Amino acid sequence: MTDPLGNVEVREEDGVVVAQVAGELDLSNSPATGDAIEAALPSSARSLVVDFSRLTFLDSSGVAMLFRLVRRLGDHRQELHVVAPTGEAVGRVLEIVEFDRAAPVHTSLDAALAAAS
């Protein structure tokens, strides 16, 4: 019996698509989470914000999921923004892998929305 570790909720805020991922992301659910976000993203959207504010655990599989999203969005000339508070475990992982070289990482959702719209 496996319970989902996290859940993803996709909504539109100020004309920007926001995917909020809560819980934990690891090898068991990262690929499915990435697929769910992609499926929920309209091709007309200019940009996507992946909000990790409520994510408590991220590992390399979650990072891989983000890199895949960056590539897919690039194919459609769409932008990816990530929200991850600094100082927390998730932000630390993104720092280590220097994810901000692939896509902007913001410390709050407001900042991400301002940059995305």
Place this chain on the structure above:
Amino acid sequence: MTRDAEMFAPRLRATSLAVVLWGIAAICLITLALPHAKDFGEAEVLAGAAALAALGTVLWRFGAGFDRRQISAAVTVTTLVIALLNFAAGTTAGFGLLFGLTVVYAFYFLDLRFAIAHVGLVLVAYVTQLALNPGPSPVSRTLLVVGTPALTGLVVARLLRVLQGESGRARGVLETTSDAYAALELDGTVVEWNAAAERMFGLSRAETLGEPFGPRVLPGEGLAADRERLRALRDAEEVTGYAFETEYVRSDGSTFPAAVTVSRVEGGVGQPILACFIRDLSDERRRESEQAELVGEQAARREAEHVAEMVSGMQLLVDAALSHTTIEGMMHALIPRVRAVLEADAASVLLREEGEDVLVVRASTGGDPENRRRVEFGEYFSGIVAAEGHPKLEQDPDLEKLADPAMREAQVGSMMGVPLMVSGEVAGVLAVGARTRRFDSDDLGMLRLAADRVALALDHARIYEREHHIAETLQRSLLPEVMPNLPGMGVSARYVPAASEAEVGGDWFDVITMPGGRVGLVMGDVAGKGLSAASMVGSMRSALRAYALEGHDPAEVVERLNRLVWTELEESQMATLIYLVFEPLEGRFSWVNAGHLPPLRTSADGAGPEFLYGARSVPLGVMPFPTFEEGHGELDQGSTILLYTDGLVERPGTVIDAGLDALAHAVIGGPDKTEDLLDHLLEELSPDGGASDDVALLAFCNERVHDHFEIELPAQPESLASVRGLVRRWLRHAGSTETEIAEVTTACGEACTNAIEHAGAGGSSSFQIEGGLTDGPGVEVIVRDFGEWRPGRTDDQGRGLELMKALMDEVQVTPSPEGTVVRMQRRLDGVAS
């Protein structure tokens, strides 16, 4: 008097009257055509004849539907028209004849008083006319004045004699008979109905006279036969009567059997009638059946005495068989008894494989009963019995060909077999053999009797097993199949269906692993049983999981669940529930108890177990918006919390406190490990013969954390959450800071992710993780897999190693053909040295 005349007069034959009227009209016309007196009123007579002819035509055409009053009116009109004709014609010639006819018809059709009054009226008119019209000669006048009344008197006298003689005397006899008598006209109209008939049919004379007989008293089929008989009696000269038995309907709708004789009676006045004598056969039939019963009883008693001994033995046998709820148990109890009762040396029960023409030996005196030998239909004696589907008795059988091992071993000289018939199908065969004894047809009858009862028991047992299986399957499908792997926490559960019930109970439990390593424990009981309770459990289970994983607090989760139960659960039903969320890192829990029995918490420091009475709220489904109080507590390392349903502690005739005390006592002496603890509790607390109610049990232990740990986990992504839970607890135990916990946990996760991916490549199914404290102070974690190391083959794996190196002080990867070992170390600043 009236009653007498009614014999002839109930329903008047309008058509005959019409013919008479036409006849009179014709006579008028003939009179006009012949030479007659000058003062003869030709126009009036012509008009009268026309009137009579018209009246006759009306009667012919519509008279069939006339009732008695209408016919009487027609007769009166006819008489008046004739009287007027006399006045108009001013002559008496030929009218004597007409009078005669009128009088006859008046008697024939009407009742006697009416007829006499009628004739009197006509006579007065006639005499008056004679006096006013002194046309005819004195001789003819005298003849008419004297002769007509004389003729009339003769007719009346003759009729009265006919009526009294034929009807009155007969009636006297008929009224005294206990048989019903009914006289019918040829078309079936009732003209006579005696008192016995009134009693028998519950229909009075007034209700029946003038009405058709058949439709009132005969049900559908009898009516058709009745019509056929009527037609024959009316049309066929040679048919003069019938004697038959039929079933009649009384006025109250009840039926009774009756013997009937019908005969066509010619003569008398008017048309032949049908005389029916009806005898009620109810009493006769009852006597007959009582007689038959008596005879049958006597025969049965003789038969019973004859086989009494055997039957009592057989009864014991069958009762023994029926008391077993499983087929296997029943079959094994059966065999020795069959042998004993029939004095047989060998006996076998073979049951048919479902959907195949194959029997399997399920129990046997000889050979190895565990060896479920297969016998094809048509093969050996039992196979032949099954194929033929009839009992079979065989003397001096060809053992090589016919006898199965049990029979051959016993060297039987006489054998018999009976098919076990369930729902018209051969479900098995019961076969016995005797070495020296010769079975006879009585023995075969006994075996048949036994087989019938065994087949019945078999049918019951099969239905029971199937239902019980369905119920259990359904119940279990609603419960967690396996407990989640929670390293560092012991979690076990039991579900024991009630021993006697085929139905599903409403007990349920669940264990939910949540993000961050938290664990949700659920124990619930939906009132009621069966599918509705089961489906409610299904709804609650999936709803609770959804709410829990959305991250709500226990009180919020239970509140939402209450809303679902309030709307979905049937009125007057309710559900109790405990929902408890354990936070392993802190060793604390939050919980809500909605009307359920209190959990029991054991203590690790030697103090006795205690029931947790806090956090109580009403059960679910009782109120739409109750407040659910959330309680908080601690579960120290080494302590266990026990959740259960009432089936564990409730016993008929004892207060529940006694059950709770018993539970607490059982826990005190019980083992620590949750699996062992539950087995111990079930053994201690289950009443003899199984629980009368379902029992669900869930034990959850916050196991002690040690400085060193080592565990092997399945090489599946799902193991990663377990690793994180384990490592976090261990790091907390080691005194790490929150950041240290997060970082070391992430590094360990990366190492394990690699191990899992290697396993995918190398075909190994597990990996190991080991942790220990180092001087420094610090921690060391070693992850071993048994697959093939593929360094940096993909960006993802590269990033995994990058993360490990960034988060730990030292990372050592040692690949080998047997697998890979990752050794990581980190100094802990949060730990006081």
